[in-house]
Amino acid sequence: MPINFQTALGVHEQALKLRTQRAEVLANNIANADTPGYKAKDIDFKSILASEHSSAGKLRVTNNKHMSSDFNEMGSPELLFRNPSQPSVDGNTVEVHQEKAEYLKNSLEFQASFRFLNGKFKGLKSAIRGD
Numbered sequence: 318m319p320i321n322f323q324t325a326l327g328v329h330e331q332a333l334k335l336r337t338q339r340a341e342v343l344a345n346n347i348a349n350a351d352t353p354g355y356k357a358k359d360i361d362f363k364s365i366l367a368s369e370h371s372s373a374g375k376l377r378v379t380n381n382k383h384m385s386s387d388f389n390e391m392g393s394p395e396l397l398f399r400n401p402s403q404p405s406v407d408g409n410t411v412e413v414h415q416e417k418a419e420y421l422k423n424s425l426e427f428q429a430s431f432r433f434l435n436g437k438f439k440g441l442k443s444a445i446r447g448d
Contacts, residue, residue, distance in 0.1 A: 329434040335362055336427040338394060343420040346399075346411050353407035357399040357416065365394045 339360045349355040401410040 329430045329437065332430040333427065333434065335360065335365060335394065336423055336430060339423050340420065340427070342396060343416055343423060346416045347413060347420065350409070350411040350413045350416070353409060355409045355411060357401070357411045358396040359399050359419070360394045361397055 339362060342358055342360055346355075346357045346359075399410060399415075401412055402415075403412070404410065
């Protein structure tokens with residue numbers, strides 16, 4: 318019986334991809350903190366992952382030759398503009414303290430997903446070995 322990795326690994330693979338994309342967006346915001354007119358952006362992680370997960374669950378593979386309903390190839394998520402609590406005179410909406418906090422939170426959540434994924438692989442490995 319073949320192993321279905323999408324079922325075995327759960328949502329963690331997609332979470333890692335989205336967390337990586339979000340880290341790039343947040344780092345870009347921090348790098349442009351002094352750029353006049355730059356608008357801070359972010360990714361709504363929860364809604365993207367929920368929509369991708371629900372849309373993938375609707376497809377059904379009825380033949381081994383059919384393509385899977387796997388959503389690993391998510392395109393670029395829609396970037397949303399962040400509303401600043403204190404807008405600057407030059408039109409820049411980056412608040413460095415908020416961006417750093419979001420980056421740290423995203424990093425911790427990335428590591429949590431990575432550890433869950435690593436645990437899943439360890440479990441699969443021990444199941445294959447018969448431990």
